[in-house]
Amino acid sequence: MSNIGKQYQENVWGLRHVDLQVQPGILGLLGPNGAGKSTLMRLLATISEPSEGTITWNGVGIRENPEEIRRILGYLPQDFGVYPHLSAHEFLNYMAAVKGISGKAAEKRIDELLGLLHLYDVRKRRIGSFSGGMKQRIGIAQALLNDPKLLIIDEPTIGLDPAERLSFRNLLTDLSGERLIIFSTHIVSDIEATADRIAILSKGRLISDSNPGELLRHVQGKVWNVVIPESQLQEARAKWLISATVRREDGLLLRVVSETPPNEQATAVHAGIEDAYLYLSAG
Template identity: 40%
Template sequence: MELTLDRLTKQFGARIAVDRVSAMLSPGVTGLLGANGAGKTTLMRMVCDVLRPTSGQVLLGGRDALSMGDEYRALLGYLPQDFGYYPDFSALEFMRYMATLKGFSSRDGRARSVQLLDEVGLADDARRKVKTFSGGMKQRLGIAQAMLNDPAILVLDEPTAGLDPKERVRFRNLIAGFAQNKIVILSTHIVSDVEFIASRILVMREGGFIMDGTPEQVISQAAGKVWECHVEAHLAEEMSARMPVANVRYAADGHAVVRVVADASPMEGAQAVEPTLEDLYLLAFRDAGIR
């Protein structure tokens, strides 16, 4: 099964939010990286048939998704950036309600809800009202509801917002296992969300794809553009103000190691080092701000 984006475009008045993007997506995790405002959410809303494209198509197995209607939507799982919930429902009640909307019988809906709440670490909180949940707990509930119908296509828009580091690891492991025979699109501006689980990365900027490939292929585009500079500690802040600095590591002897992303050596004595996905992200958006 393949999901094809064919010259997909969305225009709001004079502003083009998504500009003729094309890609063919296969089972596995595709990470969609981009700064806020790059067009990621608009693109994902079109993939999920929440927003109609100005032009272009979404095709599933060669069939137009819009013409498939409910048949296509039944194959989808979607977690938007701000998913809606009923605050006075318990987590289990909310899951069973969503299961009913997706056509589950009462018995099957309850069993599936209990299973997923356990998988996302909410089994002990299943009878607590959602309004008492932390932001991270609500996000895990959102992930659970998106997976209710065992979707063939799972679309996750900034899914780890509000999760602590331990929860992020749990989420990544959950998605990696789920994606073995599913198409998963994970949109984020947080590099670590996709660094270890994505088999393919699309980098989006100003409504279009500017990079596409495996993590290794994408990272290779930053080769020869990442430098480490050993400087006196008081110079590190000055460097951060005038060049794209990925990281500063201070030493006890009053010196610092400054990691800089730049096309050429930023100073005498700088050493070229192996790039990471975070370096690549900084390179792609160095003049757009880091958000």
């Protein structure tokens, strides 16, 4: 994609001047709510059209030829709705028909996906009785019905408990390979655990696009541990960029991102993706 922008009103842009090249693997879109992640994914899924710029797939413009990408696309939006009174098998049968897959081919594919996503034993249960993690897996199953080369997933771990989030992250890793998976989140640990490339959005702008190693180099030698009395927390927040806070018996342990040591007692520590994200977003 080149110079992509999406305008909603005069002087109101959801995205502006976004350039991004993609390839097989897992691309994580990282940014706070309102950064433009969902807007970008809707453009890629041909649900919305850009106000400016071009998006191509294998050299073909998707605005002029949206079917070029739709036939190889699997999409799980953040607000994905299910039919609570249908069973898992009934729902996937319905979605297969919508995608033009029918008969024995549909049955075979549905059974494969129910097995892959550990839902085969509950295939006759109504979806309304499923946990959040199970509903997300059903969402992934419908997105995979056509064995897509491009899988787009928007905020997949919202509302999941820690065990479900871990399971979902492992699933994304298992599904990658020759497939391109693009997923968005504002949860840094989800990106850190799965993505081999990370694009950071802020206020509709792409501020970083790199692999995790390159991202960490931005904050190499710039992360410090500092212990302060709890009474000084507000003052510390006003003058330092703090990525984490831990209460201890001797006070508060702060993780500070700074070009120089925050004070004489500061000790250097290894940087993490959260530190790099905070550093680049604050720039």
